[in-house]
Amino acid sequence: MPRARLTPLSVTEAGAALIDEIGFENLSMGMLAERLGVKTPALYKHVTSQADLAHRIAIVSMAEFADAIRDAIQGRAGSDALAAGAQAMRTYVQEHPGRYAAANAARPTGPDDPLIPAVERVVASWAAMLRGYHLDSGQEIHALRMLRSALHGFSTLEAAGGFQIDASVDDSFTWMINFLDQGLHPATSSTLGR
Amino acid sequence: MPRARLTPLSVTEAGAALIDEIGFENLSMGMLAERLGVKTPALYKHVTSQADLAHRIAIVSMAEFADAIRDAIQGRAGSDALAAGAQAMRTYVQEHPGRYAAANAARPTGPDDPLIPAVERVVASWAAMLRGYHLDSGQEIHALRMLRSALHGFSTLEAAGGFQIDASVDDSFTWMINFLDQGLHPATSSTLGR
DNA sequence: TCTGTAGGTTAACGCCATTAACTACGTGCG
DNA sequence: CGCACGTAGTTAATGGCGTTAACCTACAGA
Numbered sequence: 542m543p544r545a546r547l548t549p550l551s552v553t554e555a556g557a558a559l560i561d562e563i564g565f566e567n568l569s570m571g572m573l574a575e576r577l578g579v580k581t582p583a584l585y586k587h588v589t590s591q592a593d594l595a596h597r598i599a600i601v602s603m604a605e606f607a608d609a610i611r612d613a614i615q616g617r618a619g620s621d622a623l624a625a626g627a628q629a630m631r632t633y634v635q636e637h638p639g640r641y642a643a644a645n646a647a648r649p650t651g652p653d654d655p656l657i658p659a660v661e662r663v664v665a666s667w668a669a670m671l672r673g674y675h676l677d678s679g680q681e682i683h684a685l686r687m688l689r690s691a692l693h694g695f696s697t698l699e700a701a702g703g704f705q706i707d708a709s710v711d712d713s714f715t716w717m718i719n720f721l722d723q724g725l726h727p728a729t730s731s732t733l734g735r
Numbered sequence: 736m737p738r739a740r741l742t743p744l745s746v747t748e749a750g751a752a753l754i755d756e757i758g759f760e761n762l763s764m765g766m767l768a769e770r771l772g773v774k775t776p777a778l779y780k781h782v783t784s785q786a787d788l789a790h791r792i793a794i795v796s797m798a799e800f801a802d803a804i805r806d807a808i809q810g811r812a813g814s815d816a817l818a819a820g821a822q823a824m825r826t827y828v829q830e831h832p833g834r835y836a837a838a839n840a841a842r843p844t845g846p847d848d849p850l851i852p853a854v855e856r857v858v859a860s861w862a863a864m865l866r867g868y869h870l871d872s873g874q875e876i877h878a879l880r881m882l883r884s885a886l887h888g889f890s891t892l893e894a895a896g897g898f899q900i901d902a903s904v905d906d907s908f909t910w911m912i913n914f915l916d917q918g919l920h921p922a923t924s925s926t927l928g929r
Numbered sequence: 930t931c932t933g934t935a936g937g938t939t940a941a942c943g944c945c946a947t948t949a950a951c952t953a954c955g956t957g958c959g
Numbered sequence: 960c961g962c963a964c965g966t967a968g969t970t971a972a973t974g975g976c977g978t979t980a981a982c983c984t985a986c987a988g989a
Contacts, residue, residue: 547936566760570977582978583937591977648896682902683910686892687885690911694888695880702842708876716877717884724918741967764946776947777968785946 547577549587553597560598560639565646568595568639599647600656602640607662609633614666619673620722626670627692627718634696641696674725684725691717741771743781747791754792754833759840762789762833793841794850796834801856803827808860813867814916820864821886821912828890835890868919878919885911 555577560568570591574581588594613629614622634641649657664685671684695714697703704710749771754762764785768775782788807823808816828835843851858879865878889908891897898904 569975571975579936580938581976582939582980585978586936645897646895680910682900683907684914686889686898686904686907687911687914690888690892691881691885692888693892694884694886697891698880698884698887701840703839704880706876710880713877713880716874717881720878720881720918724914763944765944773967774969775945776949776970779947780967 547579547583547587549597552577552584552587553594553601556594557598557602557637557640557643560643561637562639565595565639565642570594595643596647596650596656598640599643600654600659602637602644603647603656603659603663605637606630606633606641606644607659607666610663610666614670620726622670622673623722623725624715624718626666627714630692631696631699631714634700638700641700645693671725675727676725688721691721741773741777741781743791746771746778746781747788747795750788751792751796751831751834751837754837755831757833759789759833759836764788789837790841790844790850792834793837794848794853796831796838797841797850797853797857799831800824800827800835800838801853801860804857804860808864816864816867817916817919818909818912820860821908824886825890825893825908828894832894835894839887865919870919882915885915 552573556568556573559573559576563572568591570584571581573594574584577584584594588597609629609632610626613625617625647656649660667685667688668681671681671688674684676684695717699710704713746767750762750767753767753770757766762785764778765775767788768778771778778788782791803823803826804820807819811819841850843854861879861882862875865875865882868878870878889911893904898907
């Protein structure tokens with residue numbers, strides 16, 4: 542049998558893949574070990590605990606998420622940037638519900654937790670996007686929080702199957718983005734069709 | 736020792752109280768039993784499983800929540816109704832984070848699950864509130880979903896300690912409500928929704 | 930070639946949810 | 960008035976989980 546098969550990173554990535562399949566709260570060390578072709582205690586050679594594993598998954602997921610948002614917004618401005626960023630977020634949550642849940646549940650363990658810069662990159666992307674709307678400096682934080690609330694709320698409710706009524710969820714999402722975009726624009730201009 | 740101390744309802748209510756203190760995912764049968772001055776297996780005489788307990792908590796919580804929203808909106812209209820309902824929701828989540836999490840995680844077990852009418856009462860309250868804005872009938876669902884997303888997202892992020900930046904969360908909330916209110920008013924939202 | 934380290938194993942512990950088997954209280958019937 | 964039965968509660972046992980301890984052994988470097 543070959544040795545040195547597993548590393549903290551490989552365990553984390555396998556955990557991230559698993560968590561998307563079975564859900565954040567259903568992650569178990571036994572299932573992950575089996576997936577990796579190893580007995581459960583072997584994981585503890587690479588990860589100190591299940592909480593540590595979850596935190597590592599959160600970090601790589603938040604970094605992935607930050608990349609997705611940045612890539613979507615990059616090269617666009619104003620309404621286009623908002624629509625693209627919002628879609629990117631929704632898509633990420635749809636494709637990686639477990640990763641997103643892990644990333645969102647995590648709290649920094651200290652001042653040099655790599656989770657912090659990852660979170661900051663997400664915030665920076667949204668802030669850059671909002672800059673295109675030329676808000677008053679005092680309103681930027683509020684707009685940021687509103688945006689985050691609306692997108693987070695929509696994405697998680699959708700991922701949890703919370704939208705039961707028979708009406709297109711896609712339509713609701715673009716409607717919401719339009720609504721937010723128009724409200725963010727100065728009252729005069731608004732030529733955003735779809 | 737007296738008998739017949741516990742009932743399904745009393746167990747559920749004690750569970751609801753406990754879940755607010757320790758968090759939805761930390762609920763354990765042992766802790767609840769201890770709280771009730773009884774051994775763990777005794778709970779199974781009133782509740783079939785921990786999942787059943789969580790579901791019962793979800794039902795009473797959703798009913799409570801529906802009452803809170805209804806009471807807040809009752810007698811108000813338009814912007815006032817929105818502000819009051821939104822505040823009521825935020826307050827409920829702040830005071831009862833575990834109950835809210837349980838209510839939100841629950842899914843109806845069948846067509847005659849009492850959870851369903853409770854959910855419908857919540858939806859009905861929000862729909863009644865929105866009626867004051869005289870939206871096109873096709874837009875009502877979208878507005879409802881947006882409202883729910885924004886309020887759910889804000890409340891849960893706040894309850895989870897997700898707003899770290901040093902700026903008044905209260906201010907952000909009222910700012911968001913104002914934003915939504917203005918966008919919903921017919922005069923300024925005439926071009927919404929293609 | 931020998932040795933130390935590190936990634937893996939098996940075995941064991943404690944906590945949890947759940948079930949089985951049993952006990953005793955108190956109601957309601959004779 | 961007493962007895963029987965239903966039921967709220969008990970103790971004991973099972974199985975699954977995360978975790979730790981003790982051990983084994985393949986491989987790297989002296």
